[in-house]
Amino acid sequence: MTEPSPTTPLLETNNLMVYFSSRKKWGEPQRFIRAVDGVSLSLREGETLGLVGESGCGKSTLARAILGLAPVTAGSVHYRGQRIDQFSARQMRPLRQEIQMIFQDPFASLNPRMSVGQIVTEPMSIFQLYSRRERRLEAMRLLDLVGLNPRYMNRYPHEFSGGQRQRIGIARALAVSPKIILCDEPVSALDVSIQAQVINLLQDLQQKLGLSYLFIAHDLAVVRHIADRVGVMYLGRLVESTDTERLYNNPQHPYTRALLSSSPVPDPVAERQRTGIALPGEIPSPETEFPGCRFFDRCLIREASCQTHDPPLEGTEHRVACPLAGKEIAEH
Amino acid sequence: MVETILEVKDLSVRFDTEEGVVGAVDRVGFTLMRGETLGLVGESGCGKSVTNLALLGLVPSPPGKIVGGEALYRGENLLEMSAGKLSRIRGNRIAMIFQDPMTSLNPFMTIADQMTEVTMLHLRHTYSEAIKHAITMLGNVGIASPESRIHGYPHQFSGGMRQRVMIAMALSCKPEILIADEPTTALDVTIQAQILELMKQLQESEGTAIIMITHDMGVVANICHRVHVMYAGRIVEQATCEELFARPRHPYTLGLLDSVPRVQKSAAGQLLAIDGQPPDLVHLPVGCAFEPRCRFSEERCLKEQPMLREMTPSGRAACFLDSLDGSKALSKETMDD
Amino acid sequence: MVRFLIRRLLWFLLTLWTVFTVSFFLMRAVPGGPFDGDRKLEPDVKRMIEQRYNVDQPKWKQYVTHLGMAAGVLSEDGQWRWGLPDLGPSYRIRDYTVNQIIAQGLPISAALGILALSFGLVFGVTAGIIAALNRQNFTDTGVMLLATVGIAVPNFWMASIGIILFVFWIPLLPAAGWGSLSHLVLPAFCLGAPYAAYIARLTRTGMLEVLHQDYIRTAYAKGLPARRVIMRHALKGALLPVVSFLGPAAAGILTGSLVIEKVFHLSGTGTYFVEAALQRDYPLAMGVVLVYTVVLYTMNVIVDISYAVLDPRIKLQ
Numbered sequence: 001m002t003e004p005s006p007t008t009p010l011l012e013t014n015n016l017m018v019y020f021s022s023r024k025k026w027g028e029p030q031r032f033i034r035a036v037d038g039v040s041l042s043l044r045e046g047e048t049l050g051l052v053g054e055s056g057c058g059k060s061t062l063a064r065a066i067l068g069l070a071p072v073t074a075g076s077v078h079y080r081g082q083r084i085d086q087f088s089a090r091q092m093r094p095l096r097q098e099i100q101m102i103f104q105d106p107f108a109s110l111n112p113r114m115s116v117g118q119i120v121t122e123p124m125s126i127f128q129l130y131s132r133r134e135r136r137l138e139a140m141r142l143l144d145l146v147g148l149n150p151r152y153m154n155r156y157p158h159e160f161s162g163g164q165r166q167r168i169g170i171a172r173a174l175a176v177s178p179k180i181i182l183c184d185e186p187v188s189a190l191d192v193s194i195q196a197q198v199i200n201l202l203q204d205l206q207q208k209l210g211l212s213y214l215f216i217a218h219d220l221a222v223v224r225h226i227a228d229r230v231g232v233m234y235l236g237r238l239v240e241s242t243d244t245e246r247l248y249n250n251p252q253h254p255y256t257r258a259l260l261s262s263s264p265v266p267d268p269v270a271e272r273q274r275t276g277i278a279l280p281g282e283i284p285s286p287e288t289e290f291p292g293c294r295f296f297d298r299c300l301i302r303e304a305s306c307q308t309h310d311p312p313l314e315g316t317e318h319r320v321a322c323p324l325a326g327k328e329i330a331e332h
Numbered sequence: 333m334v335e336t337i338l339e340v341k342d343l344s345v346r347f348d349t350e351e352g353v354v355g356a357v358d359r360v361g362f363t364l365m366r367g368e369t370l371g372l373v374g375e376s377g378c379g380k381s382v383t384n385l386a387l388l389g390l391v392p393s394p395p396g397k398i399v400g401g402e403a404l405y406r407g408e409n410l411l412e413m414s415a416g417k418l419s420r421i422r423g424n425r426i427a428m429i430f431q432d433p434m435t436s437l438n439p440f441m442t443i444a445d446q447m448t449e450v451t452m453l454h455l456r457h458t459y460s461e462a463i464k465h466a467i468t469m470l471g472n473v474g475i476a477s478p479e480s481r482i483h484g485y486p487h488q489f490s491g492g493m494r495q496r497v498m499i500a501m502a503l504s505c506k507p508e509i510l511i512a513d514e515p516t517t518a519l520d521v522t523i524q525a526q527i528l529e530l531m532k533q534l535q536e537s538e539g540t541a542i543i544m545i546t547h548d549m550g551v552v553a554n555i556c557h558r559v560h561v562m563y564a565g566r567i568v569e570q571a572t573c574e575e576l577f578a579r580p581r582h583p584y585t586l587g588l589l590d591s592v593p594r595v596q597k598s599a600a601g602q603l604l605a606i607d608g609q610p611p612d613l614v615h616l617p618v619g620c621a622f623e624p625r626c627r628f629s630e631e632r633c634l635k636e637q638p639m640l641r642e643m644t645p646s647g648r649a650a651c652f653l654d655s656l657d658g659s660k661a662l663s664k665e666t667m668d669d
Numbered sequence: 670m671v672r673f674l675i676r677r678l679l680w681f682l683l684t685l686w687t688v689f690t691v692s693f694f695l696m697r698a699v700p701g702g703p704f705d706g707d708r709k710l711e712p713d714v715k716r717m718i719e720q721r722y723n724v725d726q727p728k729w730k731q732y733v734t735h736l737g738m739a740a741g742v743l744s745e746d747g748q749w750r751w752g753l754p755d756l757g758p759s760y761r762i763r764d765y766t767v768n769q770i771i772a773q774g775l776p777i778s779a780a781l782g783i784l785a786l787s788f789g790l791v792f793g794v795t796a797g798i799i800a801a802l803n804r805q806n807f808t809d810t811g812v813m814l815l816a817t818v819g820i821a822v823p824n825f826w827m828a829s830i831g832i833i834l835f836v837f838w839i840p841l842l843p844a845a846g847w848g849s850l851s852h853l854v855l856p857a858f859c860l861g862a863p864y865a866a867y868i869a870r871l872t873r874t875g876m877l878e879v880l881h882q883d884y885i886r887t888a889y890a891k892g893l894p895a896r897r898v899i900m901r902h903a904l905k906g907a908l909l910p911v912v913s914f915l916g917p918a919a920a921g922i923l924t925g926s927l928v929i930e931k932v933f934h935l936s937g938t939g940t941y942f943v944e945a946a947l948q949r950d951y952p953l954a955m956g957v958v959l960v961y962t963v964v965l966y967t968m969n970v971i972v973d974i975s976y977a978v979l980d981p982r983i984k985l986q
């Protein structure tokens with residue numbers, strides 16, 4: 001086991017793979033859903049790492065694998081330099097206190113039969129933090145912190161709007177004073193005005209409590225706003241990863257460029273002038289086997305060699321998985 | 333001279349629920365011109381869908397009830413039309429597509445059956461004519477090898493492909509009006525871009541007028557010519573697309589624009605969120621419904637409901653303030669630095 | 670599809686064999702034998718009879734012989750043969766083989782069962798749709814009240830009321846026995862009524878659920894008239910729960926037919942089964958059990974296939 005040093009990232013995955021076996025048909029070889037297929041990323045203390053990509057590209061699975069909630073097929077996960085992907089459920093327990101998760105659907109992730117107070121104090125009693133009296137006080141403090149009136153302690157989730165429920169989810173995650181919060185599309189289901197409130201709240205909390213976020217989203221604007229560094233995923237792979245400004249000002253991978261140019265911006269003048277790179281086709285099934293680059297079918301700058309050569313993620317500050325990165329996209 | 337093809341006046345829809353009467357749509361009025369795209373924006377629950385369902389007599393009743401107003405299409409009031417006559421317009425002259433392409437197609441029927449029944453009904457096609465027509469339509473919306481795909485079932489199509497099928501189906505009788513209820517909300521950005529592009533192309537070639545319901549300001553900027561903003565069942569601002577983004581007249585519109593993060597701008601501290609929650613439609617305040625969340629609220633806003641009034645030759649807003657300019661400058665600064 | 674059928678056939682044979690074996694030993698495990706009647710038989714006579722029916726042999730030998738006969742590969746005296754299943758002679762109904770008795774009783778019972786099930790389906794589905802379309806008004810409440818009564822009332826009670834009403838009071842139908850199809854109307858009604866009621870409830874719930882689906886709104890938005898929307902777009906989805914109920918319904922109708930055949934003096938397989946069980950007529954009881962197994966198994970396969978036909982998302986495996 002390596003000693004944690006100041007440069008060791010808080011959380012790290014190395015070539016992480018999560019495969020699910022799909023139902024095998026008679027006479028056919030076993031096939032795999034490559035949900036996460038070799039992802040290496042790191043999260044530093046106090047920073048927000050954004051993770052973007054279209055639905056089905058493996059973002060949620062990656063987050064779940066970090067917490068040991070999805071089977072790790074290969075590769076490793078390190079927390080403070082310690083390898084945790086082979087931990088038993090019991091070894092994992094204390095880590096669950098350090099790494100918490102919040103989810104996209106604030107409706108589905110709260111137990112409808114528990115009051116807000118019970119929801120927020122439950123993690124504290126699981127980890128036996130505080131005395132019983134203190135737990136209630138702590139819960140009220142947390143509700144206040146996330147912008148909910150502490151008098152709501154005895155209400156039930158159905159009495160709240162989507163944005164308020166997301167706040168309850170955040171309060172629950174904060175109940176055990178975690179170091180890291182894995183945010184799985186926490187604002188995707190919310191209306192814009194409420195989305196802004198929750199984003200502001202998350203940023204506030206990060207400053208006050210020194211949290212680190214792995215922030216998953218499919219909205220590139222949200223990620224640009226909140227993340228310090230960003231990773232772009234496509235079909236289980238990280239195709240580009242660098243700090244936010246660099247990525248948005250100088251995107252390299254053809255997929256990143258297409259994603260950026262596909263996002264409509266709230267400015268009609270810019271929209272009318274925009275020459276969007278309309279990405280053809282759709283994301284292939286994660287069961288498909290690719291001898292070469294998995295973006296080949298939809299790529300606008302591809303060359304013949306891409307079909308047979310699987311590009312690795314290369315670079316130090318700005319990592320890109322494309323040898324032709326930055327090549328001019330031909331008008332079509 | 334642009335021609336008005338749909339004129340909605342003072343449309344009001346209520347729902348009788350256990351909690352009380354929900355005033356889902358309150359005296360909504362707008363006009364739609366031939367060949368234009370009219371945006372209807374607002375947060376969820378503000379009455380966008382119900383407004384449009386009411387036009388086609390599709391509001392579930394009970395609990396819903398149209399309590400007033402008229403919707404003139406070719407001089408006839410859709411809201412008072414007989415069921416038979418209205419169903420000859422639905423899907424034929426006015427077509428509709430919905431938010432969730434995964435659930436909007438019938439999972440038990442082939443695409444062919446679902447597409448042909450529209451033209452066989454409205455255009456009196458025979459089955460073989462209808463199939464031929466449907467295949468052409470599928471080709472037009474960019475579905476590869478439509479001759480074979482048409483005999484598949486919806487579950488064999490991806491979300492984006494199903495929305496294409498919905499569009500092909502909606503356009504198969506060459507409607508004059510297409511009501512698109514959040515057609516891209518459930519789709520990924522790259523697919524959304526494809527669908528928006530497709531809708532623009534089809535509008536150009538067919539001259540269809542589109543009512544685009546959305547909550548995404550980016551989508552509005554991309555496709556709409558004119559925009560109406562709804563809040564709590566009412567229209568609070570009407571403007572051309574350029575005007576709306578350049579100079580919003582209603583504090584709610586301003587708030588919406590400020591609260592979206594921008595993909596081309598680097599982060600500058602906090603977003604300017606609108607505080608609070610949308611109001612409960614059962615207990616609306618006496619005054620302006622937006623007052624509790626408004627940065628500009630005055631004494632008057634509490635007591636009196638502002639009516640839509642002319643602000644510019646092409647823009648109207650339901651606010652007592654003549655201009656939000658001072659504060660707009662302020663919000664611009666905070667965004668840029 | 671072919672693989673599905675082959676697989677189901679293999680399971681079917683296994684099921685039949687299991688049913689045969691379990692029934693064989695269970696029946697013989699109960700004290701008493703077929704020939705311990707009220708009259709004491711002379712020991713010699715009894716031995717002769719037992720020899721005639723092979724009951725004197727050890728259990729396993731009997732088992733092998735009977736299994737072989739039922740499978741159509743052994744004859745009664747243990748010779749190899751190749752032919753239809755032979756269930757041997759009945760122990761109590763002299764001079765008749767079980768095959769003959771079943772051949773005589775099965776058409777009656779099958780007619781009764783099919784009639785009852787069709788009655789349940791037609792009435793149930795129609796009533797369910799009507800109730801769903803008139804949700805929460807008088808028609809709906811009326812139909813559903815009737816359905817609740819239909820489920821709650823035991824069928825022998827309904828049979829008695831039916832006989833009093835339609836045979837004695839308004840003499841429309843023959844009381845009992847077997848001759849024409851009209852003899853089956855009342856029994857089939859009594860047998861099918863609870864299922865009609867239950868199917869009505871299932872259809873109503875299914876229909877109401879489907880009518881809330883987005884694709885129904887799409888269908889209306891296309892301008893289809895309400896009847897088309899219901900028959901073409903809603904019905905299939907609404908019927909799925911009914912289809913999955915057909916398996917249990919068939920089983921219930923089989924059980925119910927034992928009582929109903931008795932009440933109406935129909936000499937179908939149900940009546941023979943009850944008699945055979947009471948009188949320890951092992952081969953006959955076994956024959957009927959096997960017939961019932963075949964019927965239920967076939968019914969379940971039909972249900973699975975209909976399900977896949979109705980819902981294209983389901984693949985038969």
Ligand SMILES: Nc1ncnc2c1ncn2[C@@H]1O[C@H](COP(=O)(O)OP(=O)(O)O)[C@@H](O)[C@H]1O
Binds near residue numbers: 020035053054
């Ligand atoms: N438990 C599972 N079993 C099988 N496949 C799964 C499972 N979980 C996820 N997948 C598949 O893995 C892929 C990635 O899913 P996910 O991580 O949820 O994507 P994202 O969060 O980026 O939308 C998808 O194709 C999904 O169908």
Ligand SMILES: Nc1ncnc2c1ncn2[C@@H]1O[C@H](COP(=O)(O)OP(=O)(O)O)[C@@H](O)[C@H]1O
Binds near residue numbers: 354375380382396613
């Ligand atoms: N079937 C219904 N029963 C009761 N209330 C409804 C029903 N449908 C819509 N509403 C109410 O009408 C309002 C407007 O809904 P809708 O038009 O769907 O909003 P949106 O702007 O998101 O499309 C909502 O606040 C909702 O509560």
Ligand SMILES: [Mg+2]
Binds near residue numbers: 060061
């Ligand atoms: Mg996900």
Ligand SMILES: [Mg+2]
Binds near residue numbers: 381513
């Ligand atoms: Mg809506």
